[in-house]
Amino acid sequence: MWWVVNSGFANATRGVFSIYFIKVSFYWIWEIAAVCFNLYFLMPRLLERNKVVPYILSVVLLVPLTALLITPGYYITAWVQGRAMRELWGNDATFWSLLLANPLPSVTAALTLGMTIHLARVWFKTRQHQQELEREKLETELKFLRNQFNPHFLFNTINSIFFLIHKNPTMASDSLAKFSELLRYQLYECNDREILLTRELAYLENFVELEKLRQNSNVSVDLDIHRLSGLKHSIAPFVLITFVENAFKHVSRTTGSPNWIKIGLDLAGDKLDFFVSNSTAADNRSEVIHYGGIGLANVRRRLDLLYPGAYDLFIHSSDSRFDVRLQLQLQNLIA
Structure with missing residues:
Protein backbone atom coordinates (compact mmCIF):
# COMPACT_ATOMS: atom_id res chain seq x y z
CA MET A 1 0.00 0.00 0.00
CA TRP A 2 2.80 2.39 0.94
CA TRP A 3 4.53 1.44 -2.32
CA VAL A 4 1.48 2.42 -4.30
CA VAL A 5 1.23 5.81 -2.61
CA ASN A 6 4.91 6.69 -3.08
CA SER A 7 5.38 5.29 -6.57
CA GLY A 8 2.22 6.66 -8.02
CA PHE A 9 -0.62 4.95 -9.82
CA ALA A 10 1.22 4.53 -13.12
CA ASN A 11 4.23 2.79 -11.57
CA ALA A 12 2.04 0.48 -9.49
CA THR A 13 -0.13 -0.61 -12.39
CA ARG A 14 2.94 -1.13 -14.57
CA GLY A 15 3.77 -4.15 -12.42
CA VAL A 16 0.21 -5.41 -12.30
CA PHE A 17 -0.93 -5.10 -15.91
CA SER A 18 0.81 -6.62 -18.87
CA ILE A 19 1.63 -4.18 -21.63
CA TYR A 20 -0.95 -5.87 -23.85
CA PHE A 21 -3.64 -6.71 -21.29
CA ILE A 22 -5.82 -3.63 -21.75
CA LYS A 23 -5.41 -3.56 -25.52
CA VAL A 24 -6.28 -7.26 -25.84
CA SER A 25 -9.26 -6.76 -23.52
CA PHE A 26 -10.61 -4.09 -25.85
CA TYR A 27 -10.24 -6.47 -28.79
CA TRP A 28 -11.97 -9.36 -27.01
CA ILE A 29 -14.84 -7.35 -25.54
CA TRP A 30 -15.78 -5.40 -28.65
CA GLU A 31 -15.16 -8.18 -31.18
CA ILE A 32 -17.24 -10.66 -29.16
CA ALA A 33 -19.98 -8.03 -28.89
CA ALA A 34 -19.85 -7.41 -32.66
CA VAL A 35 -19.94 -11.12 -33.50
CA CYS A 36 -22.89 -11.74 -31.16
CA PHE A 37 -24.73 -8.70 -32.52
CA ASN A 38 -24.24 -10.02 -36.04
CA LEU A 39 -25.20 -13.64 -35.27
CA TYR A 40 -28.16 -13.05 -32.99
CA PHE A 41 -29.59 -9.77 -34.27
CA LEU A 42 -28.54 -8.86 -37.81
CA MET A 43 -28.60 -12.33 -39.36
CA PRO A 44 -31.98 -13.46 -37.91
CA ARG A 45 -33.72 -10.14 -38.62
CA LEU A 46 -32.19 -9.32 -41.97
CA LEU A 47 -30.26 -12.10 -43.70
CA GLU A 48 -32.63 -14.95 -42.79
CA ARG A 49 -35.55 -12.82 -44.00
CA ASN A 50 -33.90 -12.29 -47.40
CA LYS A 51 -33.10 -8.63 -46.65
CA VAL A 52 -29.65 -8.98 -48.16
CA VAL A 53 -28.89 -5.33 -49.00
CA PRO A 54 -29.82 -3.97 -45.52
CA TYR A 55 -27.77 -6.76 -43.97
CA ILE A 56 -24.67 -5.95 -46.05
CA LEU A 57 -24.99 -2.24 -45.22
CA SER A 58 -25.34 -3.05 -41.52
CA VAL A 59 -22.20 -5.21 -41.53
CA VAL A 60 -20.29 -2.53 -43.47
CA LEU A 61 -21.20 -0.06 -40.71
CA LEU A 62 -20.58 -2.53 -37.90
CA VAL A 63 -16.96 -3.22 -38.88
CA PRO A 64 -15.56 0.36 -38.68
CA LEU A 65 -17.73 1.17 -35.65
CA THR A 66 -16.27 -1.77 -33.73
CA ALA A 67 -12.77 -0.82 -34.86
CA LEU A 68 -13.35 2.72 -33.57
CA LEU A 69 -14.30 1.32 -30.15
CA ILE A 70 -11.18 -0.87 -30.01
CA THR A 71 -8.61 1.78 -30.94
CA PRO A 72 -8.86 3.73 -27.63
CA GLY A 73 -7.43 0.65 -25.95
CA TYR A 74 -4.03 1.61 -27.35
CA TYR A 75 -4.22 5.06 -25.69
CA ILE A 76 -5.46 3.70 -22.36
CA THR A 77 -2.65 1.14 -22.34
CA ALA A 78 -0.06 3.89 -22.91
CA TRP A 79 -1.61 6.04 -20.18
CA VAL A 80 -1.66 3.19 -17.64
CA GLN A 81 1.95 2.33 -18.49
CA GLY A 82 2.97 5.97 -18.26
CA ARG A 83 4.66 5.81 -21.62
CA ALA A 84 4.31 7.71 -24.86
CA MET A 85 2.31 6.32 -27.79
CA ARG A 86 5.34 6.41 -30.06
CA GLU A 87 7.38 4.49 -27.51
CA LEU A 88 4.85 1.66 -27.37
CA TRP A 89 3.38 1.54 -30.86
CA GLY A 90 5.95 3.22 -33.12
CA ASN A 91 6.61 6.66 -34.55
CA ASP A 92 3.57 6.61 -36.84
CA ALA A 93 1.15 5.56 -34.07
CA THR A 94 -1.69 7.92 -34.91
CA PHE A 95 -5.32 7.10 -34.23
CA TRP A 96 -6.19 6.41 -37.87
CA SER A 97 -3.00 4.50 -38.67
CA LEU A 98 -3.59 2.20 -35.69
CA LEU A 99 -7.27 1.72 -36.64
CA LEU A 100 -6.50 0.82 -40.25
CA ALA A 101 -3.51 -1.40 -39.45
CA ASN A 102 -4.94 -3.55 -36.65
CA PRO A 103 -8.56 -3.19 -35.36
CA LEU A 104 -10.21 -2.91 -38.80
CA PRO A 105 -8.78 -6.14 -40.31
CA SER A 106 -9.10 -7.92 -36.96
CA VAL A 107 -12.80 -7.10 -36.67
CA THR A 108 -13.35 -8.16 -40.29
CA ALA A 109 -11.64 -11.49 -39.62
CA ALA A 110 -13.61 -12.05 -36.39
CA LEU A 111 -16.96 -11.40 -38.08
CA THR A 112 -16.01 -13.62 -41.02
CA LEU A 113 -14.96 -16.45 -38.72
CA GLY A 114 -18.13 -16.14 -36.65
CA MET A 115 -20.32 -16.19 -39.76
CA THR A 116 -18.44 -19.17 -41.17
CA ILE A 117 -18.89 -21.21 -38.00
CA HIS A 118 -22.55 -20.22 -37.76
CA LEU A 119 -23.30 -21.03 -41.40
CA ALA A 120 -21.47 -24.35 -41.09
CA ARG A 121 -23.64 -25.26 -38.10
CA VAL A 122 -26.79 -24.22 -39.96
CA TRP A 123 -25.72 -26.28 -42.98
CA PHE A 124 -25.00 -29.30 -40.78
CA LYS A 125 -28.38 -29.04 -39.03
CA THR A 126 -30.15 -28.60 -42.37
CA ARG A 127 -28.41 -31.65 -43.75
CA GLN A 128 -29.36 -33.70 -40.69
CA HIS A 129 -32.97 -32.54 -41.06
CA GLN A 130 -32.99 -33.48 -44.75
CA GLN A 131 -31.60 -36.91 -43.93
CA GLU A 132 -34.28 -37.39 -41.28
CA LEU A 133 -36.94 -36.41 -43.81
CA GLU A 134 -35.45 -38.84 -46.33
CA ARG A 135 -35.49 -41.63 -43.76
CA GLU A 136 -39.08 -40.84 -42.83
CA LYS A 137 -40.02 -40.86 -46.50
CA LEU A 138 -38.21 -44.14 -46.97
CA GLU A 139 -39.99 -45.70 -44.00
CA THR A 140 -43.31 -44.51 -45.43
CA GLU A 141 -42.44 -46.08 -48.78
CA LEU A 142 -41.45 -49.32 -47.07
CA LYS A 143 -44.70 -49.41 -45.11
CA PHE A 144 -46.61 -48.79 -48.33
CA LEU A 145 -44.71 -51.62 -49.99
CA ARG A 146 -45.45 -53.99 -47.11
CA ASN A 147 -49.16 -53.29 -47.30
CA GLN A 148 -49.57 -53.45 -51.05
Whole structure:
Protein backbone atom coordinates (compact mmCIF):
# COMPACT_ATOMS: atom_id res chain seq x y z
CA MET A 1 0.00 0.00 0.00
CA TRP A 2 2.80 2.39 0.94
CA TRP A 3 4.53 1.44 -2.32
CA VAL A 4 1.48 2.42 -4.30
CA VAL A 5 1.23 5.81 -2.61
CA ASN A 6 4.91 6.69 -3.08
CA SER A 7 5.38 5.29 -6.57
CA GLY A 8 2.22 6.66 -8.02
CA PHE A 9 -0.62 4.95 -9.82
CA ALA A 10 1.22 4.53 -13.12
CA ASN A 11 4.23 2.79 -11.57
CA ALA A 12 2.04 0.48 -9.49
CA THR A 13 -0.13 -0.61 -12.39
CA ARG A 14 2.94 -1.13 -14.57
CA GLY A 15 3.77 -4.15 -12.42
CA VAL A 16 0.21 -5.41 -12.30
CA PHE A 17 -0.93 -5.10 -15.91
CA SER A 18 0.81 -6.62 -18.87
CA ILE A 19 1.63 -4.18 -21.63
CA TYR A 20 -0.95 -5.87 -23.85
CA PHE A 21 -3.64 -6.71 -21.29
CA ILE A 22 -5.82 -3.63 -21.75
CA LYS A 23 -5.41 -3.56 -25.52
CA VAL A 24 -6.28 -7.26 -25.84
CA SER A 25 -9.26 -6.76 -23.52
CA PHE A 26 -10.61 -4.09 -25.85
CA TYR A 27 -10.24 -6.47 -28.79
CA TRP A 28 -11.97 -9.36 -27.01
CA ILE A 29 -14.84 -7.35 -25.54
CA TRP A 30 -15.78 -5.40 -28.65
CA GLU A 31 -15.16 -8.18 -31.18
CA ILE A 32 -17.24 -10.66 -29.16
CA ALA A 33 -19.98 -8.03 -28.89
CA ALA A 34 -19.85 -7.41 -32.66
CA VAL A 35 -19.94 -11.12 -33.50
CA CYS A 36 -22.89 -11.74 -31.16
CA PHE A 37 -24.73 -8.70 -32.52
CA ASN A 38 -24.24 -10.02 -36.04
CA LEU A 39 -25.20 -13.64 -35.27
CA TYR A 40 -28.16 -13.05 -32.99
CA PHE A 41 -29.59 -9.77 -34.27
CA LEU A 42 -28.54 -8.86 -37.81
CA MET A 43 -28.60 -12.33 -39.36
CA PRO A 44 -31.98 -13.46 -37.91
CA ARG A 45 -33.72 -10.14 -38.62
CA LEU A 46 -32.19 -9.32 -41.97
CA LEU A 47 -30.26 -12.10 -43.70
CA GLU A 48 -32.63 -14.95 -42.79
CA ARG A 49 -35.55 -12.82 -44.00
CA ASN A 50 -33.90 -12.29 -47.40
CA LYS A 51 -33.10 -8.63 -46.65
CA VAL A 52 -29.65 -8.98 -48.16
CA VAL A 53 -28.89 -5.33 -49.00
CA PRO A 54 -29.82 -3.97 -45.52
CA TYR A 55 -27.77 -6.76 -43.97
CA ILE A 56 -24.67 -5.95 -46.05
CA LEU A 57 -24.99 -2.24 -45.22
CA SER A 58 -25.34 -3.05 -41.52
CA VAL A 59 -22.20 -5.21 -41.53
CA VAL A 60 -20.29 -2.53 -43.47
CA LEU A 61 -21.20 -0.06 -40.71
CA LEU A 62 -20.58 -2.53 -37.90
CA VAL A 63 -16.96 -3.22 -38.88
CA PRO A 64 -15.56 0.36 -38.68
CA LEU A 65 -17.73 1.17 -35.65
CA THR A 66 -16.27 -1.77 -33.73
CA ALA A 67 -12.77 -0.82 -34.86
CA LEU A 68 -13.35 2.72 -33.57
CA LEU A 69 -14.30 1.32 -30.15
CA ILE A 70 -11.18 -0.87 -30.01
CA THR A 71 -8.61 1.78 -30.94
CA PRO A 72 -8.86 3.73 -27.63
CA GLY A 73 -7.43 0.65 -25.95
CA TYR A 74 -4.03 1.61 -27.35
CA TYR A 75 -4.22 5.06 -25.69
CA ILE A 76 -5.46 3.70 -22.36
CA THR A 77 -2.65 1.14 -22.34
CA ALA A 78 -0.06 3.89 -22.91
CA TRP A 79 -1.61 6.04 -20.18
CA VAL A 80 -1.66 3.19 -17.64
CA GLN A 81 1.95 2.33 -18.49
CA GLY A 82 2.97 5.97 -18.26
CA ARG A 83 4.66 5.81 -21.62
CA ALA A 84 4.31 7.71 -24.86
CA MET A 85 2.31 6.32 -27.79
CA ARG A 86 5.34 6.41 -30.06
CA GLU A 87 7.38 4.49 -27.51
CA LEU A 88 4.85 1.66 -27.37
CA TRP A 89 3.38 1.54 -30.86
CA GLY A 90 5.95 3.22 -33.12
CA ASN A 91 6.61 6.66 -34.55
CA ASP A 92 3.57 6.61 -36.84
CA ALA A 93 1.15 5.56 -34.07
CA THR A 94 -1.69 7.92 -34.91
CA PHE A 95 -5.32 7.10 -34.23
CA TRP A 96 -6.19 6.41 -37.87
CA SER A 97 -3.00 4.50 -38.67
CA LEU A 98 -3.59 2.20 -35.69
CA LEU A 99 -7.27 1.72 -36.64
CA LEU A 100 -6.50 0.82 -40.25
CA ALA A 101 -3.51 -1.40 -39.45
CA ASN A 102 -4.94 -3.55 -36.65
CA PRO A 103 -8.56 -3.19 -35.36
CA LEU A 104 -10.21 -2.91 -38.80
CA PRO A 105 -8.78 -6.14 -40.31
CA SER A 106 -9.10 -7.92 -36.96
CA VAL A 107 -12.80 -7.10 -36.67
CA THR A 108 -13.35 -8.16 -40.29
CA ALA A 109 -11.64 -11.49 -39.62
CA ALA A 110 -13.61 -12.05 -36.39
CA LEU A 111 -16.96 -11.40 -38.08
CA THR A 112 -16.01 -13.62 -41.02
CA LEU A 113 -14.96 -16.45 -38.72
CA GLY A 114 -18.13 -16.14 -36.65
CA MET A 115 -20.32 -16.19 -39.76
CA THR A 116 -18.44 -19.17 -41.17
CA ILE A 117 -18.89 -21.21 -38.00
CA HIS A 118 -22.55 -20.22 -37.76
CA LEU A 119 -23.30 -21.03 -41.40
CA ALA A 120 -21.47 -24.35 -41.09
CA ARG A 121 -23.64 -25.26 -38.10
CA VAL A 122 -26.79 -24.22 -39.96
CA TRP A 123 -25.72 -26.28 -42.98
CA PHE A 124 -25.00 -29.30 -40.78
CA LYS A 125 -28.38 -29.04 -39.03
CA THR A 126 -30.15 -28.60 -42.37
CA ARG A 127 -28.41 -31.65 -43.75
CA GLN A 128 -29.36 -33.70 -40.69
CA HIS A 129 -32.97 -32.54 -41.06
CA GLN A 130 -32.99 -33.48 -44.75
CA GLN A 131 -31.60 -36.91 -43.93
CA GLU A 132 -34.28 -37.39 -41.28
CA LEU A 133 -36.94 -36.41 -43.81
CA GLU A 134 -35.45 -38.84 -46.33
CA ARG A 135 -35.49 -41.63 -43.76
CA GLU A 136 -39.08 -40.84 -42.83
CA LYS A 137 -40.02 -40.86 -46.50
CA LEU A 138 -38.21 -44.14 -46.97
CA GLU A 139 -39.99 -45.70 -44.00
CA THR A 140 -43.31 -44.51 -45.43
CA GLU A 141 -42.44 -46.08 -48.78
CA LEU A 142 -41.45 -49.32 -47.07
CA LYS A 143 -44.70 -49.41 -45.11
CA PHE A 144 -46.61 -48.79 -48.33
CA LEU A 145 -44.71 -51.62 -49.99
CA ARG A 146 -45.45 -53.99 -47.11
CA ASN A 147 -49.16 -53.29 -47.30
CA GLN A 148 -49.57 -53.45 -51.05
CA PHE A 149 -49.37 -56.45 -53.34
CA ASN A 150 -49.11 -56.58 -57.09
CA PRO A 151 -52.69 -57.52 -58.08
CA HIS A 152 -51.48 -59.38 -61.18
CA PHE A 153 -49.10 -61.43 -59.06
CA LEU A 154 -51.87 -62.29 -56.60
CA PHE A 155 -54.42 -63.17 -59.27
CA ASN A 156 -52.04 -65.23 -61.41
CA THR A 157 -50.59 -67.08 -58.41
CA ILE A 158 -54.02 -68.00 -57.06
CA ASN A 159 -55.12 -69.00 -60.55
CA SER A 160 -52.04 -71.19 -61.00
CA ILE A 161 -52.61 -72.89 -57.64
CA PHE A 162 -56.27 -73.44 -58.56
CA PHE A 163 -55.31 -75.36 -61.72
CA LEU A 164 -52.69 -77.33 -59.80
CA ILE A 165 -55.34 -78.61 -57.37
CA HIS A 166 -56.71 -80.95 -60.05
CA LYS A 167 -53.44 -81.59 -61.86
CA ASN A 168 -51.02 -82.06 -58.96
CA PRO A 169 -52.64 -81.77 -55.50
CA THR A 170 -49.33 -82.24 -53.66
CA MET A 171 -47.65 -79.44 -55.60
CA ALA A 172 -50.73 -77.26 -55.13
CA SER A 173 -50.57 -77.81 -51.37
CA ASP A 174 -46.88 -76.90 -51.27
CA SER A 175 -47.47 -73.80 -53.40
CA LEU A 176 -50.35 -72.71 -51.19
CA ALA A 177 -48.11 -73.07 -48.13
CA LYS A 178 -45.43 -70.92 -49.80
CA PHE A 179 -48.04 -68.37 -50.77
CA SER A 180 -49.27 -68.25 -47.19
CA GLU A 181 -45.71 -67.79 -45.91
CA LEU A 182 -45.13 -64.98 -48.38
CA LEU A 183 -48.29 -63.16 -47.30
CA ARG A 184 -47.51 -63.63 -43.62
CA TYR A 185 -44.00 -62.27 -44.04
CA GLN A 186 -45.07 -59.23 -46.03
CA LEU A 187 -47.91 -58.37 -43.67
CA TYR A 188 -46.54 -59.17 -40.22
CA GLU A 189 -42.87 -60.16 -40.09
CA CYS A 190 -41.02 -57.31 -41.80
CA ASN A 191 -42.08 -54.28 -39.77
CA ASP A 192 -38.64 -53.61 -38.27
CA ARG A 193 -35.81 -51.59 -39.80
CA GLU A 194 -33.78 -54.80 -40.03
CA ILE A 195 -34.66 -58.47 -40.00
CA LEU A 196 -32.76 -61.74 -40.04
CA LEU A 197 -31.13 -62.42 -43.38
CA THR A 198 -32.44 -65.98 -43.30
CA ARG A 199 -36.03 -64.69 -43.14
CA GLU A 200 -35.48 -62.36 -46.09
CA LEU A 201 -33.97 -65.19 -48.12
CA ALA A 202 -36.85 -67.51 -47.26
CA TYR A 203 -39.23 -64.84 -48.55
CA LEU A 204 -37.15 -64.49 -51.72
CA GLU A 205 -37.15 -68.26 -52.31
CA ASN A 206 -40.92 -68.47 -51.85
CA PHE A 207 -41.38 -65.59 -54.26
CA VAL A 208 -39.21 -67.30 -56.89
CA GLU A 209 -41.05 -70.62 -56.53
CA LEU A 210 -44.42 -68.92 -56.95
CA GLU A 211 -43.19 -66.92 -59.93
CA LYS A 212 -42.15 -70.17 -61.60
CA LEU A 213 -45.81 -71.22 -61.62
CA ARG A 214 -46.67 -68.12 -63.65
CA GLN A 215 -43.85 -68.41 -66.18
CA ASN A 216 -43.93 -70.29 -69.44
CA SER A 217 -42.03 -73.53 -69.56
CA ASN A 218 -39.42 -71.99 -71.87
CA VAL A 219 -38.12 -69.71 -69.07
CA SER A 220 -35.54 -71.47 -66.92
CA VAL A 221 -34.86 -70.16 -63.42
CA ASP A 222 -31.63 -70.97 -61.59
CA LEU A 223 -31.61 -70.06 -57.90
CA ASP A 224 -28.27 -70.57 -56.14
CA ILE A 225 -28.46 -69.44 -52.51
CA HIS A 226 -26.14 -71.06 -50.01
CA ARG A 227 -27.89 -72.16 -46.86
CA LEU A 228 -27.25 -69.67 -44.06
CA SER A 229 -29.15 -71.30 -41.21
CA GLY A 230 -27.89 -70.41 -37.76
CA LEU A 231 -26.37 -67.10 -38.83
CA LYS A 232 -27.51 -63.92 -37.09
CA HIS A 233 -26.84 -61.44 -39.88
CA SER A 234 -29.54 -58.84 -40.45
CA ILE A 235 -30.62 -56.88 -43.50
CA ALA A 236 -33.13 -54.18 -44.38
CA PRO A 237 -36.35 -55.77 -45.70
CA PHE A 238 -37.06 -55.77 -49.44
CA VAL A 239 -33.53 -54.71 -50.44
CA LEU A 240 -32.94 -57.81 -52.58
CA ILE A 241 -36.42 -58.57 -53.86
CA THR A 242 -36.56 -55.51 -56.14
CA PHE A 243 -33.86 -56.93 -58.40
CA VAL A 244 -35.57 -60.33 -58.54
CA GLU A 245 -38.97 -58.82 -59.36
CA ASN A 246 -37.48 -56.87 -62.25
CA ALA A 247 -35.68 -59.93 -63.58
CA PHE A 248 -39.01 -61.78 -63.87
CA LYS A 249 -40.66 -58.69 -65.32
CA HIS A 250 -38.06 -58.05 -68.04
CA VAL A 251 -36.89 -61.57 -68.91
CA SER A 252 -37.10 -62.42 -72.59
CA ARG A 253 -39.89 -64.72 -73.77
CA THR A 254 -38.74 -65.60 -77.26
CA THR A 255 -39.25 -68.98 -78.91
CA GLY A 256 -36.07 -69.16 -80.96
CA SER A 257 -33.54 -68.64 -78.16
CA PRO A 258 -33.23 -69.65 -74.51
CA ASN A 259 -34.90 -67.51 -71.86
CA TRP A 260 -33.36 -67.63 -68.43
CA ILE A 261 -33.00 -66.03 -65.00
CA LYS A 262 -30.05 -66.65 -62.70
CA ILE A 263 -30.06 -65.60 -59.04
CA GLY A 264 -27.14 -66.16 -56.69
CA LEU A 265 -26.09 -65.15 -53.20
CA ASP A 266 -23.00 -65.77 -51.11
CA LEU A 267 -21.86 -64.52 -47.72
CA ALA A 268 -18.19 -64.14 -46.76
CA GLY A 269 -17.92 -62.88 -43.20
CA ASP A 270 -20.13 -59.80 -43.07
CA LYS A 271 -20.00 -59.13 -46.81
CA LEU A 272 -23.00 -60.22 -48.84
CA ASP A 273 -22.55 -60.81 -52.58
CA PHE A 274 -25.84 -60.93 -54.50
CA PHE A 275 -26.33 -61.10 -58.25
CA VAL A 276 -29.29 -61.37 -60.61
CA SER A 277 -29.06 -61.91 -64.37
CA ASN A 278 -31.74 -62.40 -66.99
CA SER A 279 -31.92 -62.80 -70.74
CA THR A 280 -33.35 -59.86 -72.68
CA ALA A 281 -34.86 -59.36 -76.12
CA ALA A 282 -34.94 -56.42 -78.50
CA ASP A 283 -38.67 -55.83 -78.01
CA ASN A 284 -38.31 -55.12 -74.26
CA ARG A 285 -34.97 -53.33 -74.51
CA SER A 286 -36.52 -49.93 -73.72
CA GLU A 287 -38.16 -51.31 -70.56
CA VAL A 288 -34.84 -52.69 -69.33
CA ILE A 289 -33.13 -49.35 -69.95
CA HIS A 290 -35.94 -47.65 -68.00
CA TYR A 291 -35.27 -49.97 -65.07
CA GLY A 292 -31.56 -49.17 -65.30
CA GLY A 293 -32.35 -45.43 -65.22
CA ILE A 294 -35.19 -44.22 -63.01
CA GLY A 295 -35.64 -47.56 -61.27
CA LEU A 296 -31.95 -47.81 -60.50
CA ALA A 297 -31.93 -44.27 -59.12
CA ASN A 298 -34.66 -45.23 -56.64
CA VAL A 299 -32.78 -48.37 -55.62
CA ARG A 300 -29.56 -46.42 -55.13
CA ARG A 301 -31.40 -43.84 -53.03
CA ARG A 302 -32.66 -46.54 -50.68
CA LEU A 303 -29.19 -48.06 -50.42
CA ASP A 304 -27.63 -44.64 -49.79
CA LEU A 305 -30.01 -44.08 -46.89
CA LEU A 306 -29.75 -47.55 -45.38
CA TYR A 307 -26.13 -48.43 -46.17
CA PRO A 308 -24.17 -45.19 -46.75
CA GLY A 309 -20.66 -46.04 -47.90
CA ALA A 310 -21.24 -49.74 -47.24
CA TYR A 311 -22.37 -51.09 -50.60
CA ASP A 312 -21.32 -51.45 -54.23
CA LEU A 313 -23.92 -51.79 -56.97
CA PHE A 314 -22.88 -52.85 -60.47
CA ILE A 315 -25.24 -52.74 -63.47
CA HIS A 316 -24.42 -54.10 -66.92
CA SER A 317 -26.78 -54.20 -69.86
CA SER A 318 -26.22 -55.70 -73.31
CA ASP A 319 -28.38 -56.74 -76.24
CA SER A 320 -28.96 -60.23 -74.86
CA ARG A 321 -28.71 -59.96 -71.06
CA PHE A 322 -29.06 -57.70 -68.05
CA ASP A 323 -26.84 -58.15 -64.97
CA VAL A 324 -27.07 -56.70 -61.47
CA ARG A 325 -24.56 -57.30 -58.70
CA LEU A 326 -24.89 -55.96 -55.16
CA GLN A 327 -22.14 -56.21 -52.54
CA LEU A 328 -23.22 -55.23 -49.05
CA GLN A 329 -21.59 -54.84 -45.63
CA LEU A 330 -24.37 -56.09 -43.39
CA GLN A 331 -22.99 -54.86 -40.06
CA ASN A 332 -23.15 -51.21 -41.20
CA LEU A 333 -26.94 -51.00 -41.29
CA ILE A 334 -28.09 -47.68 -39.74
CA ALA A 335 -30.27 -48.16 -36.65
